[in-house]
Amino acid sequence: MADRNPESASQDAVLQEICNISFDELSRRSKPVDIMSSATPERYRLLDCTEAVSNRTLRILEFAGFPRVNYAALSYVWRGNHPVNDGMLSRREFSILGAEDADPIGLDILSDACAASLACGASGLWLDRLCIMQTSKQDKRWQIREMYRVYAFATVCVVAPGGLRFLASFNQETHWIYRGWTLQEVVAPPAVAVIFAWTHGAGEVEAEVGGETISGRIEVVAPGTSAMMGLADTLGVCSAGGFEFTPDGADEGATPLRIKAGLFGEPPTGSLPGATQTNVSGIRLPHVAALSFATARNLDTDEMRDFCIWQCALVRTSSRPVDMIFSIMGILGVMLDPSQFAADDRLGATIALAREVLRQGRSASWLGLSANLPPCPYLSTFPAFPRTSVATRATYDLPSGGQQLVMLTDAIYPNDIGLFLPIKGSMDEAGYHSFGALAIRVVATPAATTILSADSIYDDARRPTQFRAVGGSTWNICPEEAIPDDESQMPQSFASVICSDARLLQRHTGRDYRQQHPCDACDRAR
Template sequence: MAAQPRTILQVPLSSLSQECELDITPYAMPQRYRLIDCDRFIQDEMLCIDEFTDFPPVQYAAMSYVWKGNPLEPSEVKNHHRFSVAGALDGDPISIHVLSQACLAAVKHEARYIWLDRLCIMQTNREDKNWQIRQMSAMYKRCNPCIILPGGVQKLVRIDEETAWIHRGWTLQELLMPEHTLVLLAWKLGAGSVMAGDAFGTVSEVTPNESAVMSAADVLNACVVGYIELTSPRSPSPLLIQSCVFGAASPNLYATSVAMSEELASDPDARNHAIWQSALMRTSSRPVDMVFSIMGLFGVILDPKIFEKEDRIGATVALAKEILRKGGSASWLGMSFRLPPCSALCTFPVFAETSVSGKALVRTRTGLREVAEFVDGEYPNELGLGTPLPGGAMDDDGYFTFSSRAVHLVPGTSELDHKHEDKNIDLSRRLITSMNGRVWEIVSEEHVRGSTSVGNTYGVILGWFQDYYPGASLAHNKHYIKGMVVEEHAPERFHIVTFFSLHLRDREWVKSWQEHRFSVGGPNPLTHKRYTGGETFDENAAHRLQEVDNAYGKDERHIAAARARWARSQVEAEDYLLKYT
């Protein structure tokens, strides 16, 4: 029989303030689970925190939010009773109103407790914080539901207010781990059914004329297409409402939506690739947290104590090694075909610069640019070539050893034959143009064996990559087949030089390529402990995707963008209902 929880804190809500910092450290025991009692909060207006020795045997809702959220308007400050937490003063103060709405949403979904890390972790105790990081994936996996507060803990935001939630590292795990994830929004439009793209869902009120919840998948899809279509008993016709609370039609949205997609849930490569791609475009105050925040999604638990806070690359190697050891694939391959490879760990693109707020940025010769500008909303599809992303092994130096279809390459000497429909390959001379603009000629194994002047360079197939749209598969971009050019820099050790894409009509030819074994990494030595990203590259001379032929007509994304222009803001929709209903 599980031990009864111990109540470690009971304080009236009226006694909480920004001036008097709340600190649970004097009352809590390190390495314990803690939850906030919703009934006491709502009914008794008391902040009551219970502490459990073992994992809580009760239903609870876990909160997902950003440390620094949307600021209050000057007119809102007076009406928001907020309080601060010792050891977390760099984050927003917590609004009593937001916490109350979260408790109400939890209770409506039969959860008696909520878990909010700001209040349930001893923020001034390093021992407890390190232990809690290792429990984080379990806390989100076993919650029911997870409630996202996209604007942070000091205000609820509308669905048409953009937030930083999707740019933060930890929120990816918080979205994907739970079985049931909701978004809590400021909402005055009542309950109803919603449609985003080709996907259907519902909106449920928490407090009438004040707040509501939708499934995270519905909100993500709404942001992908730019609007949500609401059908409500209060409205004589469906309402199109602008949606950008997680951003607007960005690669980060596409990747996160792929990871959430029920249609793609049976394809581990698609989901895991989307996790890596999403993490690439997110940021955190500590570089190493970009690994800790996703490790649980791969069923891996690393010990935070063995990595310094700047050692993102060391933690990345440790995570990749463990994924491969457990039989997983190298699902990080192809996260971005337009960012140059990391100079020390080339199967990964250059790492972004991290910060406590803002977006993931890379350093180019013309200044800092968003990582999302160099990422495309696509996912690997095993059915295209009949093979998944490669598995294998990674050593301590970050070299990934695997087998894949490949052909030998030498630098080409002329332009492609542009009469050929596929501008990336000249069948008469077997030329390929890579994404950095270089031309390569395919040569036979016999030619290589008989030559002493040919270097050891290969074109290696990664897989078939497809664009994403909610509830549909896009078919406008026909350069689905993606690969990498690798060059030998030491005996039997290769590094990635660039990438290439091939037309879908080349599928049977590519499937005839022979398999080769490679060990790809480096080419520079790993620099553990202090690696923070920040490699500079020339974006104009970097990797370019092939031009998409628009002759195939408008795709679903273009149609959605056109409809989004007709959508109302949420405030306009609320005014419409007040006027006509």
């Protein structure tokens, strides 16, 4: 394996080889692969890509210090796409002790991932299922804290959207973009490549998105079976719904191949109550556009980048609720101790993350995330926490019963956030966020006495005295001199502009306020 810094190679010499099994033996094994007896907790591990590609051997190396070799990190989903027919599976696959709930690892895909890594200049591959001791809580907790570092210092992240059992093709929709951990895995590294099933060879790609032409290139990984393309270009062609492909060596004037691109989703039919914004931009796949924003390298401020991360995280899911915070803490510049939180303690981890972000003097970039999701009843400066699952997409409970998919119907470009002053402040251990913001007292208006027409938001756009909230309720704006002195008139409500949205706040106790659904946050809001 090539060393990044030959002069320091002795400092990070391979501690030991902890696994060396041929692919033939792996395909015949009836028992899962177990590295527990040979691995040491709290160590770094990498697969040897050259051995996998050239000698068809699974060789895992363990390092005493952080590896100084060029390596790739793999991004995938534990439970990927199901094959259309059993003929798509080679049956050359194996499982890992402690991760039997995940799909088996296909040997052909493992070889392709290693080949893609080598093509990108990486001689090692980090694959969580093989590089983390799956039955060791000690190693898992340590590895979670190191996860951001592992991806941030990788030469490239290789994305296998369909999982590790077989490669998905461009016309197959996958759930990779909805998984919690995959966000950090593509935001942290300096480069990201997507690997997919492909039979058309190398060539040039063109697509039209929003009236603009995007160009990319597909490179072959394994001739006749697989190829790869950069993440930005892959997101672009998926936003377009398809692309034109011209293979290398095609005759001049040859008609390009038209390829459908549904790898990261298809446009929804009809609007859904769980949508997080109203689409005014015409973006075809908002969740894809949101990831494009989050992975852009040209964002001007931390606030812009952080908002994009929160926007993407909102529609994602994981097997453990707490992982929805652990999976983004590194890219938000925070390191929490996983041992301090139970698997379902998303609330506690969210408060801890938000407190540390604010303590660092950074802005509350999660404010203004959603205009349609109700506020969290326990932490109302955040939207309601969706239900999470490793096998399904994020949902939230409807007030009338049942559940609804959480979806973006529009993606907010972070420059829009830059038009407003960032909100900072502090948060206490209970989750109450203290910050200053302009607000005005408002009083609910009975529907029978409203002066608004059915299609009006304000009675007077320049000097409104009455307005209608997103949910349809109407409110009178109280002039300062009209505010009663009697504090017993509870609950008191205020309207405030937080980031780019109007928010409706209701006094809870003393100086504590909570956001109301659906116009929703001020002075001290939980």
